[in-house]
Amino acid sequence: MADDRIGRASVFLASGTIVSRIxxxxxxxxxxxxxxxxxxxxxxxxxxxxxxxxxxxxxxGGVLSAVLVPLIVRSAAHRDGGVAYINKIMTLGFVILAGAALIATLLTPLLTLLVGSRLRDGVFALAVAFGYWCLPQIFFYGMYSLLGEVLNAKRVFGPFTWVPVLNNVVALAGIGVFALIFGTDAEGTRPASEWDSGMIALLAGSATLGVAVQALVLFWFWRRAGLRYRPDFGWRGVGLRSTAGLAGWTFGMLLLTTIAGFVETSVVGVSAASPDEPSVAMQQNAWLIFMLPHSVITVSIATAYFTRMSEHAAVGDLRKVRDDLSSAVRGVGVILMVATAVLMVCAVLFARVFSPVEPLVWSTGAVILAYLVGLIPFSVLFIVQRTFYSLGDTKTPFFITLVQVVLTIAGSLACIALPSAWVAFGIAVVISFAGTVQAVVAIVLLRRRIGPLDGRRILVAFGRSAAALVLPVLVGLALLWALGGTSFDGFALSSVFGAIVSMAIIGAVMSAVYFAVLWMLRSPELRSFAEPLVARLRRS
Structure with missing residues:
Protein backbone atom coordinates (compact mmCIF):
# COMPACT_ATOMS: atom_id res chain seq x y z
CA MET A 1 0.00 0.00 0.00
CA ALA A 2 2.83 2.38 0.82
CA ASP A 3 4.41 1.86 -2.62
CA ASP A 4 1.00 2.44 -4.21
CA ARG A 5 0.73 5.78 -2.42
CA ILE A 6 4.22 6.71 -3.52
CA GLY A 7 3.33 5.71 -7.08
CA ARG A 8 0.15 7.78 -7.09
CA ALA A 9 1.95 10.77 -5.59
CA SER A 10 4.76 10.46 -8.14
CA VAL A 11 2.31 10.27 -11.04
CA PHE A 12 0.45 13.34 -9.76
CA LEU A 13 3.70 15.25 -9.30
CA ALA A 14 4.89 14.19 -12.74
CA SER A 15 1.65 15.23 -14.42
CA GLY A 16 1.98 18.77 -13.10
CA THR A 17 5.63 18.90 -14.03
CA ILE A 18 4.90 17.61 -17.54
CA VAL A 19 2.32 20.34 -18.17
CA SER A 20 4.65 22.97 -16.71
CA ARG A 21 7.64 21.76 -18.72
CA ILE A 22 5.66 21.61 -21.95
CA GLY A 61 17.47 26.89 -2.83
CA GLY A 62 19.09 23.65 -1.80
CA VAL A 63 19.13 24.64 1.87
CA LEU A 64 15.35 24.47 1.94
CA SER A 65 15.07 20.97 0.50
CA ALA A 66 18.10 19.69 2.41
CA VAL A 67 17.12 21.05 5.82
CA LEU A 68 13.49 22.15 5.89
CA VAL A 69 11.62 18.93 5.05
CA PRO A 70 13.40 16.71 7.63
CA LEU A 71 12.96 19.40 10.32
CA ILE A 72 9.26 19.86 9.58
CA VAL A 73 8.74 16.10 9.65
CA ARG A 74 10.38 15.99 13.09
CA SER A 75 8.38 19.03 14.29
CA ALA A 76 5.15 17.11 13.69
CA ALA A 77 5.81 15.42 17.04
CA HIS A 78 5.31 18.75 18.83
CA ARG A 79 2.10 19.28 20.80
CA ASP A 80 0.69 21.68 18.16
CA GLY A 81 1.73 19.49 15.23
CA GLY A 82 4.61 21.81 14.36
CA VAL A 83 2.44 24.87 13.54
CA ALA A 84 4.40 27.35 15.71
CA TYR A 85 7.73 26.01 14.43
CA ILE A 86 6.61 26.36 10.80
CA ASN A 87 5.51 29.98 11.31
CA LYS A 88 8.85 30.88 12.90
CA ILE A 89 10.82 29.24 10.09
CA MET A 90 8.62 30.88 7.43
CA THR A 91 9.08 34.34 8.94
CA LEU A 92 12.83 33.91 9.22
CA GLY A 93 13.00 32.66 5.63
CA PHE A 94 10.98 35.57 4.26
CA VAL A 95 13.21 38.10 6.06
CA ILE A 96 16.40 36.50 4.69
CA LEU A 97 14.97 36.30 1.16
CA ALA A 98 13.76 39.90 1.17
CA GLY A 99 17.18 41.09 2.27
CA ALA A 100 18.94 38.97 -0.34
CA ALA A 101 16.64 40.21 -3.11
CA LEU A 102 17.13 43.86 -2.13
CA ILE A 103 20.93 43.60 -1.90
CA ALA A 104 21.17 41.66 -5.18
CA THR A 105 19.04 44.20 -7.03
CA LEU A 106 21.22 47.07 -5.77
CA LEU A 107 24.33 45.15 -6.93
CA THR A 108 22.93 44.29 -10.36
CA PRO A 109 25.87 45.68 -12.42
CA LEU A 110 28.43 43.79 -10.34
CA LEU A 111 26.45 40.53 -10.40
CA THR A 112 25.87 40.80 -14.14
CA LEU A 113 29.63 41.09 -14.57
CA LEU A 114 29.98 37.59 -13.07
CA VAL A 115 27.89 35.95 -15.82
CA GLY A 116 28.41 38.43 -18.65
CA SER A 117 32.03 39.47 -18.42
CA ARG A 118 32.63 38.38 -22.02
CA LEU A 119 29.55 40.06 -23.47
CA ARG A 120 30.17 43.08 -25.68
CA ASP A 121 29.68 46.51 -24.07
CA GLY A 122 26.25 47.18 -25.57
CA VAL A 123 25.01 43.69 -24.76
CA PHE A 124 26.38 43.90 -21.23
CA ALA A 125 24.55 47.18 -20.59
CA LEU A 126 21.34 45.59 -21.89
CA ALA A 127 21.87 42.62 -19.56
CA VAL A 128 22.22 45.01 -16.60
CA ALA A 129 18.94 46.73 -17.56
CA PHE A 130 17.20 43.34 -17.73
CA GLY A 131 18.80 42.40 -14.41
CA TYR A 132 17.13 45.22 -12.47
CA TRP A 133 13.76 43.76 -13.47
CA CYS A 134 14.72 40.09 -13.01
CA LEU A 135 16.57 40.03 -9.68
CA PRO A 136 13.47 40.63 -7.48
CA GLN A 137 12.51 37.11 -8.56
CA ILE A 138 14.85 35.88 -5.82
CA PHE A 139 12.26 36.71 -3.15
CA PHE A 140 9.38 35.06 -5.00
CA TYR A 141 11.37 31.92 -5.89
CA GLY A 142 12.20 31.60 -2.21
CA MET A 143 8.60 32.15 -1.14
CA TYR A 144 7.46 29.47 -3.58
CA SER A 145 10.02 27.00 -2.24
CA LEU A 146 9.29 27.74 1.43
CA LEU A 147 5.54 27.36 1.03
CA GLY A 148 5.88 24.37 -1.28
CA GLU A 149 8.35 22.45 0.87
CA VAL A 150 6.03 22.75 3.87
CA LEU A 151 3.19 21.34 1.76
CA ASN A 152 5.46 18.50 0.62
CA ALA A 153 6.45 17.74 4.21
CA LYS A 154 2.72 17.54 5.01
CA ARG A 155 2.27 15.16 2.05
CA VAL A 156 0.33 17.73 0.00
CA PHE A 157 2.40 17.28 -3.15
CA GLY A 158 0.25 18.60 -5.99
CA PRO A 159 0.40 22.42 -5.71
CA PHE A 160 4.21 22.54 -5.68
CA THR A 161 4.36 21.06 -9.17
CA TRP A 162 1.16 22.51 -10.65
CA VAL A 163 1.46 26.23 -9.83
CA PRO A 164 4.51 26.73 -12.12
CA VAL A 165 1.96 26.31 -14.93
CA LEU A 166 0.67 29.77 -13.98
CA ASN A 167 4.20 31.16 -14.15
CA ASN A 168 4.58 29.93 -17.71
CA VAL A 169 1.14 31.21 -18.73
CA VAL A 170 1.96 34.73 -17.49
CA ALA A 171 5.38 34.69 -19.16
CA LEU A 172 3.86 33.42 -22.42
CA ALA A 173 1.34 36.24 -22.33
CA GLY A 174 4.14 38.75 -21.81
CA ILE A 175 6.13 37.40 -24.77
CA GLY A 176 2.99 37.42 -26.92
CA VAL A 177 2.21 41.05 -26.07
CA PHE A 178 5.86 41.93 -26.76
CA ALA A 179 5.61 40.36 -30.22
CA LEU A 180 2.37 42.25 -31.00
CA ILE A 181 3.79 45.61 -29.93
CA PHE A 182 7.44 45.43 -30.97
CA GLY A 183 7.46 42.71 -33.65
CA THR A 184 9.63 39.62 -33.93
CA ASP A 185 13.34 39.04 -34.62
CA ALA A 186 13.81 35.29 -35.10
CA GLU A 187 17.31 35.75 -36.53
CA GLY A 188 18.46 37.77 -33.49
CA THR A 189 19.72 40.69 -35.60
CA ARG A 190 18.23 43.52 -33.50
CA PRO A 191 21.21 45.39 -31.95
CA ALA A 192 21.34 46.22 -28.26
CA SER A 193 20.96 49.93 -29.03
CA GLU A 194 17.42 49.37 -30.35
CA TRP A 195 16.13 47.97 -27.05
CA ASP A 196 14.29 50.76 -25.22
CA SER A 197 13.01 50.86 -21.64
CA GLY A 198 9.48 49.78 -22.60
CA MET A 199 10.74 46.65 -24.36
CA ILE A 200 12.97 45.76 -21.42
CA ALA A 201 10.22 46.34 -18.84
CA LEU A 202 7.65 44.28 -20.74
CA LEU A 203 9.85 41.26 -21.39
CA ALA A 204 11.65 41.06 -18.04
CA GLY A 205 8.74 42.43 -16.00
CA SER A 206 6.34 39.77 -17.26
CA ALA A 207 8.92 37.08 -16.40
CA THR A 208 9.12 38.39 -12.83
CA LEU A 209 5.33 38.73 -12.58
CA GLY A 210 5.00 35.05 -13.51
CA VAL A 211 7.32 34.01 -10.67
CA ALA A 212 5.40 36.21 -8.23
CA VAL A 213 2.04 34.69 -9.22
CA GLN A 214 3.52 31.20 -8.86
CA ALA A 215 4.53 31.95 -5.25
CA LEU A 216 1.51 33.91 -4.04
CA VAL A 217 -1.01 31.33 -5.23
CA LEU A 218 0.47 28.79 -2.79
CA PHE A 219 -0.97 30.75 0.13
CA TRP A 220 -4.41 29.68 -1.06
CA PHE A 221 -3.35 26.03 -1.07
CA TRP A 222 -1.97 26.44 2.45
CA ARG A 223 -5.45 27.30 3.64
CA ARG A 224 -6.91 24.36 1.74
CA ALA A 225 -4.40 22.11 3.54
CA GLY A 226 -5.46 23.49 6.93
CA LEU A 227 -2.32 25.62 7.38
CA ARG A 228 -2.34 29.30 8.27
CA TYR A 229 0.70 31.54 8.18
CA ARG A 230 1.07 34.09 10.97
CA PRO A 231 4.33 36.09 11.14
CA ASP A 232 6.33 35.08 14.20
CA PHE A 233 9.62 36.82 14.97
CA GLY A 234 10.20 34.87 18.18
CA TRP A 235 13.08 32.82 16.83
CA ARG A 236 14.60 31.89 20.20
CA GLY A 237 14.26 28.17 20.89
CA VAL A 238 13.52 27.28 17.26
CA GLY A 239 16.82 25.39 16.97
CA LEU A 240 18.57 27.91 14.77
CA ARG A 241 22.02 26.87 15.94
CA SER A 242 21.61 23.25 14.84
CA THR A 243 19.73 24.33 11.74
CA ALA A 244 22.50 26.77 10.84
CA GLY A 245 25.04 23.96 11.13
CA LEU A 246 23.10 21.84 8.63
CA ALA A 247 22.37 24.78 6.34
CA GLY A 248 25.95 26.04 6.42
CA TRP A 249 27.36 23.02 4.62
CA THR A 250 24.56 23.16 2.04
CA PHE A 251 25.18 26.87 1.55
CA GLY A 252 28.86 26.13 0.94
CA MET A 253 27.97 23.39 -1.52
CA LEU A 254 25.70 25.70 -3.49
CA LEU A 255 28.31 28.43 -3.45
CA LEU A 256 30.80 26.01 -5.01
CA THR A 257 28.40 25.00 -7.78
CA THR A 258 27.55 28.64 -8.43
CA ILE A 259 31.22 29.53 -8.87
CA ALA A 260 31.52 26.66 -11.32
CA GLY A 261 28.40 27.92 -13.13
CA PHE A 262 29.86 31.42 -13.44
CA VAL A 263 33.04 29.96 -14.92
CA GLU A 264 31.05 27.88 -17.43
CA THR A 265 28.91 30.84 -18.52
CA SER A 266 31.91 33.12 -18.82
CA VAL A 267 33.83 30.62 -20.96
CA VAL A 268 30.84 29.96 -23.23
CA GLY A 269 30.47 33.72 -23.65
CA VAL A 270 33.61 33.69 -25.78
CA SER A 271 31.49 32.50 -28.73
CA ALA A 272 28.61 34.92 -28.11
CA ALA A 273 29.88 37.26 -30.81
CA SER A 274 28.91 34.82 -33.57
CA PRO A 275 25.19 34.17 -34.25
CA ASP A 276 26.04 30.81 -35.85
CA GLU A 277 27.69 29.26 -32.80
CA PRO A 278 26.26 28.10 -29.44
CA SER A 279 26.41 30.93 -26.90
CA VAL A 280 24.92 31.66 -23.47
CA ALA A 281 21.30 31.48 -24.66
CA MET A 282 21.75 28.28 -26.65
CA GLN A 283 23.67 26.58 -23.85
CA GLN A 284 20.74 27.34 -21.54
CA ASN A 285 18.32 25.91 -24.11
CA ALA A 286 20.39 22.72 -24.31
CA TRP A 287 20.38 22.50 -20.50
CA LEU A 288 16.60 22.98 -20.55
CA ILE A 289 16.25 19.87 -22.72
CA PHE A 290 18.59 17.95 -20.43
CA MET A 291 16.58 18.96 -17.36
CA LEU A 292 13.22 18.04 -18.91
CA PRO A 293 13.22 14.31 -17.99
CA HIS A 294 15.04 14.96 -14.71
CA SER A 295 12.35 17.41 -13.59
CA VAL A 296 9.43 15.31 -14.76
CA ILE A 297 10.68 11.91 -13.65
CA THR A 298 13.43 12.14 -11.03
CA VAL A 299 12.19 15.11 -9.04
CA SER A 300 8.60 13.82 -9.05
CA ILE A 301 9.55 10.38 -7.75
CA ALA A 302 12.29 11.53 -5.38
CA THR A 303 10.10 14.25 -3.82
CA ALA A 304 7.51 11.68 -2.81
CA TYR A 305 10.18 9.33 -1.43
CA PHE A 306 12.12 12.09 0.35
CA THR A 307 9.33 12.76 2.84
CA ARG A 308 9.09 9.04 3.62
CA MET A 309 12.88 8.71 3.91
CA SER A 310 12.89 11.57 6.40
CA GLU A 311 10.18 9.86 8.45
CA HIS A 312 12.14 6.59 8.54
CA ALA A 313 15.42 8.37 9.30
CA ALA A 314 13.75 10.30 12.16
CA VAL A 315 13.11 7.01 13.99
CA GLY A 316 16.49 5.50 13.05
CA ASP A 317 15.14 2.82 10.68
CA LEU A 318 18.06 2.62 8.23
CA ARG A 319 16.73 -0.56 6.62
CA LYS A 320 13.66 1.27 5.39
CA VAL A 321 15.81 4.22 4.29
CA ARG A 322 17.82 1.79 2.13
CA ASP A 323 14.61 0.28 0.77
CA ASP A 324 13.34 3.75 -0.13
CA LEU A 325 16.60 4.58 -1.89
CA SER A 326 16.59 1.35 -3.88
CA SER A 327 12.95 1.73 -4.88
CA ALA A 328 13.41 5.36 -5.92
CA VAL A 329 16.54 4.67 -8.01
CA ARG A 330 14.95 1.70 -9.76
CA GLY A 331 11.71 3.58 -10.39
CA VAL A 332 13.57 6.53 -11.83
CA GLY A 333 15.88 4.36 -13.92
CA VAL A 334 13.17 2.38 -15.69
CA ILE A 335 11.53 5.56 -17.04
CA LEU A 336 14.65 7.69 -17.42
CA MET A 337 16.27 5.12 -19.71
CA VAL A 338 13.71 5.58 -22.47
CA ALA A 339 13.49 9.34 -21.91
CA THR A 340 17.26 9.64 -22.41
CA ALA A 341 17.14 7.51 -25.54
CA VAL A 342 14.27 9.51 -27.06
CA LEU A 343 16.01 12.83 -26.37
CA MET A 344 19.25 11.56 -27.90
CA VAL A 345 17.51 10.45 -31.07
CA CYS A 346 15.61 13.77 -31.24
CA ALA A 347 18.48 16.07 -30.11
CA VAL A 348 18.82 17.87 -33.45
CA LEU A 349 15.04 18.23 -33.74
CA PHE A 350 14.90 19.96 -30.37
CA ALA A 351 17.68 22.29 -31.51
CA ARG A 352 15.69 23.09 -34.67
CA VAL A 353 12.77 24.33 -32.56
CA PHE A 354 15.04 27.01 -31.05
CA SER A 355 16.78 28.21 -34.20
CA PRO A 356 16.39 28.25 -38.01
CA VAL A 357 20.16 28.65 -38.51
CA GLU A 358 21.56 25.35 -39.82
CA PRO A 359 25.10 25.47 -38.30
CA LEU A 360 23.61 26.44 -34.94
CA VAL A 361 21.11 23.56 -35.08
CA TRP A 362 23.78 20.91 -35.64
CA SER A 363 26.17 22.32 -33.02
CA THR A 364 23.42 22.75 -30.42
CA GLY A 365 22.23 19.19 -31.08
CA ALA A 366 25.75 18.03 -30.26
CA VAL A 367 25.69 20.00 -26.99
CA ILE A 368 22.38 18.37 -26.02
CA LEU A 369 23.85 14.92 -26.70
CA ALA A 370 26.90 15.69 -24.58
CA TYR A 371 24.70 16.73 -21.66
CA LEU A 372 22.46 13.67 -21.98
CA VAL A 373 25.38 11.28 -21.51
CA GLY A 374 25.41 12.33 -17.86
CA LEU A 375 21.65 12.38 -17.27
CA ILE A 376 21.25 9.06 -15.45
CA PRO A 377 24.24 9.61 -13.10
CA PHE A 378 22.93 13.13 -12.45
CA SER A 379 19.51 11.82 -11.43
CA VAL A 380 20.90 8.99 -9.30
CA LEU A 381 23.08 11.57 -7.55
CA PHE A 382 19.96 13.66 -6.84
CA ILE A 383 18.38 10.73 -4.97
CA VAL A 384 21.59 9.83 -3.12
CA GLN A 385 22.04 13.43 -1.96
CA ARG A 386 18.51 13.50 -0.58
CA THR A 387 19.21 10.30 1.28
CA PHE A 388 22.09 12.07 3.02
CA TYR A 389 19.77 15.02 3.75
CA SER A 390 17.12 12.74 5.27
CA LEU A 391 19.82 11.50 7.65
CA GLY A 392 20.61 15.08 8.67
CA ASP A 393 24.00 14.93 6.91
CA THR A 394 24.78 17.96 4.73
CA LYS A 395 28.53 17.86 5.34
CA THR A 396 29.27 14.81 3.19
CA PRO A 397 27.43 16.20 0.11
CA PHE A 398 29.57 19.35 0.43
CA PHE A 399 32.82 17.42 0.00
CA ILE A 400 31.30 15.29 -2.76
CA THR A 401 30.36 18.46 -4.60
CA LEU A 402 33.84 19.87 -4.07
CA VAL A 403 35.23 17.01 -6.19
CA GLN A 404 32.75 17.79 -8.97
CA VAL A 405 33.43 21.54 -8.88
CA VAL A 406 37.20 21.14 -9.11
CA LEU A 407 36.82 18.89 -12.15
CA THR A 408 34.25 21.19 -13.75
CA ILE A 409 36.25 24.39 -13.33
CA ALA A 410 39.49 22.80 -14.53
CA GLY A 411 37.75 21.26 -17.54
CA SER A 412 35.85 24.46 -18.39
CA LEU A 413 39.01 26.55 -18.34
CA ALA A 414 40.70 23.97 -20.57
CA CYS A 415 37.85 24.44 -23.08
CA ILE A 416 39.07 27.99 -23.75
CA ALA A 417 41.70 26.38 -25.98
CA LEU A 418 39.00 24.85 -28.21
CA PRO A 419 37.71 26.53 -31.38
CA SER A 420 34.81 28.83 -30.41
CA ALA A 421 32.28 26.58 -32.17
CA TRP A 422 33.24 23.70 -29.86
CA VAL A 423 33.43 25.52 -26.52
CA ALA A 424 29.82 24.81 -25.44
CA PHE A 425 30.15 21.16 -26.50
CA GLY A 426 33.40 20.79 -24.58
CA ILE A 427 31.87 22.22 -21.42
CA ALA A 428 28.86 19.89 -21.73
CA VAL A 429 31.26 16.92 -21.93
CA VAL A 430 33.13 18.19 -18.86
CA ILE A 431 29.91 18.58 -16.88
CA SER A 432 28.76 15.05 -17.75
CA PHE A 433 32.12 13.57 -16.79
CA ALA A 434 32.39 15.52 -13.52
CA GLY A 435 28.80 14.66 -12.59
CA THR A 436 29.40 10.97 -13.19
CA VAL A 437 32.50 11.00 -10.97
CA GLN A 438 30.49 12.85 -8.31
CA ALA A 439 27.72 10.24 -8.43
CA VAL A 440 30.20 7.35 -8.01
CA VAL A 441 31.88 9.04 -5.04
CA ALA A 442 28.47 9.76 -3.43
CA ILE A 443 27.33 6.14 -3.78
CA VAL A 444 30.55 4.82 -2.23
CA LEU A 445 30.30 7.19 0.75
CA LEU A 446 26.60 6.50 1.31
CA ARG A 447 27.27 2.76 1.33
CA ARG A 448 29.86 3.30 4.05
CA ARG A 449 27.30 5.31 6.02
CA ILE A 450 24.23 3.05 5.89
CA GLY A 451 25.46 -0.29 4.54
CA PRO A 452 24.63 -2.22 1.32
CA LEU A 453 22.43 -0.26 -1.09
CA ASP A 454 20.71 -3.18 -2.84
CA GLY A 455 23.22 -2.80 -5.67
CA ARG A 456 22.59 -6.15 -7.34
CA ARG A 457 18.86 -5.52 -7.62
CA ILE A 458 19.46 -2.01 -8.98
CA LEU A 459 21.97 -3.25 -11.57
CA VAL A 460 19.59 -5.99 -12.71
CA ALA A 461 16.82 -3.42 -13.13
CA PHE A 462 19.08 -1.11 -15.15
CA GLY A 463 20.37 -4.01 -17.25
CA ARG A 464 16.79 -5.14 -18.01
CA SER A 465 15.87 -1.61 -19.06
CA ALA A 466 18.97 -1.29 -21.25
CA ALA A 467 18.13 -4.56 -23.01
CA ALA A 468 14.58 -3.35 -23.60
CA LEU A 469 15.97 -0.22 -25.28
CA VAL A 470 17.71 -1.93 -28.18
CA LEU A 471 14.63 -2.31 -30.39
CA PRO A 472 13.13 1.14 -29.59
CA VAL A 473 16.42 2.89 -30.45
CA LEU A 474 16.64 1.12 -33.80
CA VAL A 475 13.02 2.02 -34.52
CA GLY A 476 13.63 5.63 -33.47
CA LEU A 477 16.68 6.03 -35.71
CA ALA A 478 14.76 4.54 -38.64
CA LEU A 479 11.90 6.99 -38.07
CA LEU A 480 14.35 9.90 -37.79
CA TRP A 481 15.81 8.99 -41.18
CA ALA A 482 12.40 8.38 -42.77
CA LEU A 483 11.06 11.74 -41.56
CA GLY A 484 14.03 13.65 -42.91
CA GLY A 485 15.79 14.33 -39.64
CA THR A 486 19.26 13.86 -41.12
CA SER A 487 19.02 16.63 -43.72
CA PHE A 488 18.02 20.27 -43.36
CA ASP A 489 15.86 19.86 -46.48
CA GLY A 490 13.88 17.00 -44.92
CA PHE A 491 10.43 17.36 -43.36
CA ALA A 492 11.68 17.04 -39.77
CA LEU A 493 14.21 19.87 -40.04
CA SER A 494 12.58 22.12 -42.65
CA SER A 495 10.38 23.90 -40.08
CA VAL A 496 9.53 24.13 -36.40
CA PHE A 497 6.22 22.39 -37.13
CA GLY A 498 8.00 19.51 -38.84
CA ALA A 499 10.43 19.14 -35.93
CA ILE A 500 7.64 19.07 -33.33
CA VAL A 501 5.51 16.58 -35.28
CA SER A 502 8.52 14.34 -35.88
CA MET A 503 9.52 14.42 -32.20
CA ALA A 504 5.99 13.50 -31.18
CA ILE A 505 5.92 10.53 -33.57
CA ILE A 506 9.38 9.27 -32.65
CA GLY A 507 8.83 9.73 -28.91
CA ALA A 508 5.43 8.00 -28.91
CA VAL A 509 6.58 5.03 -30.97
CA MET A 510 9.84 4.52 -29.07
CA SER A 511 8.05 4.72 -25.71
CA ALA A 512 5.33 2.30 -26.77
CA VAL A 513 7.86 -0.26 -28.03
CA TYR A 514 10.04 0.14 -24.93
CA PHE A 515 7.26 -0.32 -22.39
CA ALA A 516 5.83 -3.23 -24.36
CA VAL A 517 9.19 -5.02 -24.34
CA LEU A 518 9.71 -4.18 -20.68
CA TRP A 519 6.26 -5.51 -19.81
CA MET A 520 7.06 -8.78 -21.60
CA LEU A 521 10.29 -8.94 -19.61
CA ARG A 522 8.11 -8.68 -16.46
CA SER A 523 9.85 -5.64 -15.06
CA PRO A 524 8.72 -5.33 -11.41
CA GLU A 525 9.55 -1.61 -11.44
CA LEU A 526 7.25 -0.95 -14.40
CA ARG A 527 4.48 -3.08 -12.95
CA SER A 528 4.62 -1.34 -9.56
CA PHE A 529 3.82 1.95 -11.29
CA ALA A 530 1.51 0.63 -14.01
CA GLU A 531 -0.69 -1.83 -12.13
CA PRO A 532 -2.39 0.75 -9.84
CA LEU A 533 -3.11 2.88 -12.91
CA VAL A 534 -4.45 -0.10 -14.89
CA ALA A 535 -6.63 -1.13 -11.92
CA ARG A 536 -8.05 2.37 -11.68
CA LEU A 537 -8.81 2.46 -15.41
CA ARG A 538 -10.58 -0.89 -15.15
CA ARG A 539 -12.72 0.39 -12.25
CA SER A 540 -13.58 3.49 -14.27
Missing part, protein backbone atom coordinates in the same frame (compact mmCIF):
# COMPACT_ATOMS: atom_id res chain seq x y z
CA UNK A 23 4.58 25.19 -21.42
CA UNK A 24 8.15 26.07 -20.48
CA UNK A 25 9.37 24.50 -23.70
CA UNK A 26 6.73 26.44 -25.65
CA UNK A 27 7.78 29.62 -23.83
CA UNK A 28 11.44 29.08 -24.73
CA UNK A 29 10.60 28.34 -28.36
CA UNK A 30 8.33 31.40 -28.57
CA UNK A 31 11.00 33.57 -26.96
CA UNK A 32 13.53 32.36 -29.55
CA UNK A 33 11.05 33.17 -32.33
CA UNK A 34 10.46 36.66 -30.93
CA UNK A 35 13.98 37.81 -29.92
CA UNK A 36 16.17 35.12 -31.53
CA UNK A 37 18.11 32.19 -30.14
CA UNK A 38 21.45 33.94 -30.32
CA UNK A 39 22.16 37.64 -30.57
CA UNK A 40 22.19 40.77 -28.41
CA UNK A 41 18.69 40.50 -26.94
CA UNK A 42 18.76 36.72 -26.45
CA UNK A 43 22.15 36.64 -24.74
CA UNK A 44 21.47 39.70 -22.56
CA UNK A 45 18.11 38.36 -21.36
CA UNK A 46 19.54 34.85 -20.83
CA UNK A 47 22.36 36.23 -18.68
CA UNK A 48 20.04 38.48 -16.65
CA UNK A 49 17.33 35.86 -16.16
CA UNK A 50 19.96 33.37 -15.00
CA UNK A 51 21.01 35.63 -12.13
CA UNK A 52 17.97 35.30 -9.82
CA UNK A 53 17.97 31.52 -10.21
CA UNK A 54 21.68 31.34 -9.41
CA UNK A 55 21.61 33.69 -6.44
CA UNK A 56 18.46 32.13 -5.01
CA UNK A 57 20.12 28.71 -5.28
CA UNK A 58 23.07 30.00 -3.25
CA UNK A 59 21.00 31.82 -0.63
CA UNK A 60 18.28 29.29 0.00
Missing amino acids: LGFVKTALLAAVIGASGAGANAFAAANQLPNTIYAVVA
